[in-house]
Amino acid sequence: MIWAVALALGTVIAAGTYLLLSRDLLRCLIGLVLFGNGINLLLFTGGRLTSSLPPIIDAGETALAVTANPLPQALVLTAIVISFALMCFSLVLALQIIQLAGSDDVARLRASEPPSQDGIKPALEEPS
Amino acid sequence: MLVLLPLLVPLATALLCALTWTTPRLQRAISAGGAMLLLLCSLALLRQVMAQGAITLVAGNWPLPFGIAFTADHLGTALVLIAALMLSITLLWQESAADAAPVSPALHPLLHGLVAGSTAAFLTADLFNLYVWFEVSLICALGLLVQGGALRQLDAALKYFVLNLVGTLLLLAAVALLHAATGQLNFTALGEAASRLDHSVKLPLLGLLMLAFLIKAAAFPFFAWLPVSYHTLPAPVLALFSALLTKIGICALLRTIAGVFFPAPELLFTLLGWIALLSMVTGVLGAAYHWDMRRILAFHTISQIGYILLAIALSSRAGNAAAIFFALHHSMVKAGLFLVAGLIYRQTGHYDLRRIGGLHAAKPGLAVLFLLLALSLVGIPPLSGFWGKYLIISESFNQGEYLWAGSALFVGFLTLYSMAKIWLEAFWKPHPDRAWRLPTGVRTAPAYAGLCLLVLVTLWVGLVPERLLLFVSDAAATLQGGVP
Numbered sequence: 001m002i003w004a005v006a007l008a009l010g011t012v013i014a015a016g017t018y019l020l021l022s023r024d025l026l027r028c029l030i031g032l033v034l035f036g037n038g039i040n041l042l043l044f045t046g047g048r049l050t051s052s053l054p055p056i057i058d059a060g061e062t063a064l065a066v067t068a069n070p071l072p073q074a075l076v077l078t079a080i081v082i083s084f085a086l087m088c089f090s091l092v093l094a095l096q097i098i099q100l101a102g103s104d105d106v107a108r109l110r111a112s113e114p115p116s117q118d119g120i121k122p123a124l125e126e127p128s
Numbered sequence: 129m130l131v132l133l134p135l136l137v138p139l140a141t142a143l144l145c146a147l148t149w150t151t152p153r154l155q156r157a158i159s160a161g162g163a164m165l166l167l168l169c170s171l172a173l174l175r176q177v178m179a180q181g182a183i184t185l186v187a188g189n190w191p192l193p194f195g196i197a198f199t200a201d202h203l204g205t206a207l208v209l210i211a212a213l214m215l216s217i218t219l220l221w222q223e224s225a226a227d228a229a230p231v232s233p234a235l236h237p238l239l240h241g242l243v244a245g246s247t248a249a250f251l252t253a254d255l256f257n258l259y260v261w262f263e264v265s266l267i268c269a270l271g272l273l274v275q276g277g278a279l280r281q282l283d284a285a286l287k288y289f290v291l292n293l294v295g296t297l298l299l300l301a302a303v304a305l306l307h308a309a310t311g312q313l314n315f316t317a318l319g320e321a322a323s324r325l326d327h328s329v330k331l332p333l334l335g336l337l338m339l340a341f342l343i344k345a346a347a348f349p350f351f352a353w354l355p356v357s358y359h360t361l362p363a364p365v366l367a368l369f370s371a372l373l374t375k376i377g378i379c380a381l382l383r384t385i386a387g388v389f390f391p392a393p394e395l396l397f398t399l400l401g402w403i404a405l406l407s408m409v410t411g412v413l414g415a416a417y418h419w420d421m422r423r424i425l426a427f428h429t430i431s432q433i434g435y436i437l438l439a440i441a442l443s444s445r446a447g448n449a450a451a452i453f454f455a456l457h458h459s460m461v462k463a464g465l466f467l468v469a470g471l472i473y474r475q476t477g478h479y480d481l482r483r484i485g486g487l488h489a490a491k492p493g494l495a496v497l498f499l500l501l502a503l504s505l506v507g508i509p510p511l512s513g514f515w516g517k518y519l520i521i522s523e524s525f526n527q528g529e530y531l532w533a534g535s536a537l538f539v540g541f542l543t544l545y546s547m548a549k550i551w552l553e554a555f556w557k558p559h560p561d562r563a564w565r566l567p568t569g570v571r572t573a574p575a576y577a578g579l580c581l582l583v584l585v586t587l588w589v590g591l592v593p594e595r596l597l598l599f600v601s602d603a604a605a606t607l608q609g610g611v612p
Contacts, residue, residue: 020294025286032293039301046308072307075256079300082263086293089270093286100279112284112360125420125480 013038047072142240149233193317202603217578221364224575241268295343345377348407359422363470401441407434449604450519464582486559502547512589
């Protein structure tokens with residue numbers, strides 16, 4: 001079981017990294033989502049894949065029997081919420097950039113660091 | 129309770145500012161009040177920490193490994209004080225007309241949110257909590273980056289976002305693996321559990337953790353997010369960014385690799401030393417190429433981060449003390465230089481050195497302020513930068529790292545070159561446009577007040593360094609669980 005999960009996890013992170021390196025802006029962001037979800041899975045499996053019993057102490061008992069580890073579940077929930085919020089922000093940002101720049105090619109996106117005009121000296125700052 | 133106040137006050141202020149977004153005057157008043165309160169809280173906390181050592185607060189009074197802990201030690205408290213001071217200066221600057229950030233309802237909540245995320249990251253004693261506060265400061269920084277809405281700002285925000293998010297995701301991966309290997313997240317418990325780990329497990333885990341923090345600290349070769357984004361920000365926000373963002377990474381690195389996981393594998397420190405050397409050299413060479421003042425200073429940040437990393441790489445108590453001293457000095461002086469650039473822009477209309485000049489005659493006071501800050505950055509006695517560099521280089525010589533020490537000295541010369549370039553171009557040469565006159569009737573008094581405060585601090589630290597030297601040596605001692 002753990003090997004199957006490890007393999008799946010590795011595949012997700014590899015796919016995410018591949019897409020992240022793409023020149024297409026939206027693919028790049030999808031890659032970031034996949035990469036993040038792969039890490040979330042890692043956090044989840046880090047708490048061991050064992051029993052499916054919920055971590056609840058029965059009446060009369062003082063300690064947990066063999067149960068699932070609740071802490072990674074709480075951690076991964078936090079991480080999912082954060083990554084979801086960041087993803088919404090980045091999609092709006094990407095749409096705005098594509099509309100303003102008229103292109104979704106990351107390599108042509110040089111607005112904040114304009115290329116040199118004569119090939120040697122840095123570009124002159126636009127008078128504002 | 130005092131431990132939590134530096135994070136609760138800006139969080140509450142951010143919330144109140146967000147609720148009062150329809151009435152800008154009320155929002156500004158709340159924002160100023162919150163910043164003052166934060167400054168008072170951090171001063172009180174510093175007083176208490178200096179009197180009785182590190183203070184720990186555990187949520188719900190749970191016994192050690194279970195509760196979420198916050199610890200105010202010397203390092204964290206000093207950085208919190210700098211965050212509070214820089215926030216006040218930023219808000220003061222907003223009252224002037226010197227490249228202030230455009231007024232928007234989101235500005236004040238985001239500024240306070242960024243400070244809350246940073247102060248919490250400085251104070252937390254829990255690895256997962258550290259990740260959460262990294263993300264809080266990341267979200268607020270992104271909000272501040274896109275404030276202008278122009279394509280160059282959005283482009284900068286995108287690049288900042290992608291590179292920093294990869295950094296925090298790697299941090300999350302390191303947290304997950306460390307938790308899987310030790311079952312702990314609290315720094316104290318984690319340190320104990322990690323000391324029992326096998327070397328072959330410890331090395332990759334700590335390496336991953338270090339990688340994540342190096343991305344956050346803008347070290348070579350992960351610094352691309354910094355020079356692409358800093359120059360798109362208005363001057364006061366830029367000063368706050370330069371004082372806080374890279375320091376979060378540096379503080380986390382000091383706290384974990386040099387503190388909690390002490391003694392970390394030797395290989396990591398050797399690697400860190402070479403990364404530091406390359407950061408120093410590439411940063412200063414990048415600065416030598418550029419003509420936009422903000423971009424010159426942004427590249428210098430990378431070079432100065434190299435100095436701090438070099439001090440950490442020496443992995444001794446004196447090295448850590450030097451790193452903390454340099455980080456505190458750099459937060460103030462670099463922020464001050466960005467503010468000077470903002471004032472130069474106000475007087476001449478440009479940040480590009482090729483389009484400006486003639487300020488030494490028109491604004492001699494500004495020239496003196498710039499010189500003091502620039503010479504402090506270069507490391508000329510008797511300014512604060514001299515002591516920072518002296519501590520780092522003497523400790524490198526003590527450990528027989530002659531190459532590292534020599535490079536640090538050499539990079540100092542190139543820093544002098546960049547500062548001389550700004551001096552010659554902006555102040556000394558006549559203005560290229562003969563019709564140029566100083567703008568009149570511009571409100572710059574609040575801006576000068578904030579800037580003078582920073583210059584006074586660097587002068588004070590430079591002339592009377594004993595107290596701060598004692599303080600950072602206490603900070604380095606408490607870092608590894610010792611008593612000052």
